[in-house]
């Protein structure tokens with residue numbers, strides 16, 4: 001069989017571990033493995049599949065990014081991109097494994113509904129793909145956030161400052177909430193549980209009155225600016241193409257300015273940005289990326305197209321692509337309440 005594999009959307013640590021697993025398993029069983037470069041672009045434009053050999057897969061498990069390259073490629077503008085992908089799969093491949101987040105899996109589902117032999121693999125640093133406890137890259141991201149907060153504590157304490165830390169996360173607050181919980185944040189602002197600016201200020205002043213000399217405030221990039229007293233400048237997209245680039249909204253800077261305007265507090269802002277997506281994957285990301293990728297390969301060999309291996313209760317199980325291709329998984333109340341115990 002000619003098995004294609006691609007990575008689409010934003011990169012994330014753990015992608016190479018997944019590619020390696022699919023490639024090695026395919027080689028073991030005597031299949032040809034084709035790496036499609038730059039996500040959907042490699043199928044919608046000129047076909048850019050290259051045969052992967054085992055030696056290209058050695059030593060990549062600990063390497064961040066994706067050896068296939070990736071792209072945020074809009075298949076719907078101009079129209080017809082999806083049909084081109086469908087045709088390219090039929091012409092060049094016997095089956096395709098598409099590693100990506102919600103935008104990618106919506107396309108995978110669309111293709112599978114039209115009979116294409118496609119299987120998904122869950123990847124998003126935002127951790128908000130419905131129906132799975134694991135998404136490639138999330139653990140590496142929160143490990144970085146947690147380490148960053150550990151570091152920021154020392155300078156915040158020395159200067160008696162408020163440190164505002166902006167994290168990635170687009171429409172959900174998983175990175176801010178769990179990174180903040182692990183890193184000892186004193187307040188976490190996420191889209192799921194909006195807070196008024198007056199409550200943020202009151203919380204910081206209360207900490208001051210209680211003799212706590214500094215505060216670490218973690219803000220998810222996707223929090224609603226209007227709730228905080230700011231102005232929203234455009235529609236937010238779920239993943240990929242179109243909409244506002246969330247980091248450019250500057251929610252961290254905005255929150256910091258509001259706190260500083262109170263007059264008696266020194267405030268600094270750190271935007272963690274793409275550092276959250278860069279560098280080596282954690283051991284957890286390497287292991288589970290390998291496991292979901294192996295699950296995808298097994299599903300492919302069994303002919304179970306239109307599916308995606310997901311993690312539930314620490315086991316890899318197969319779900320229908322149609323179930324992950326809708327909406328976002330949000331941070332539940334009980335997790336946010338647990339974070340708030342430490343505010």
Ligand code: F6P
Pocket residue numbers: 010072101124125126168169170221239240245246247277
């Ligand atoms: O969707 C994953 C993500 O890392 C978001 O958290 C972030 O808003 C976005 O990608 C950044 O995308 P880009 O790399 O295109 O700037």
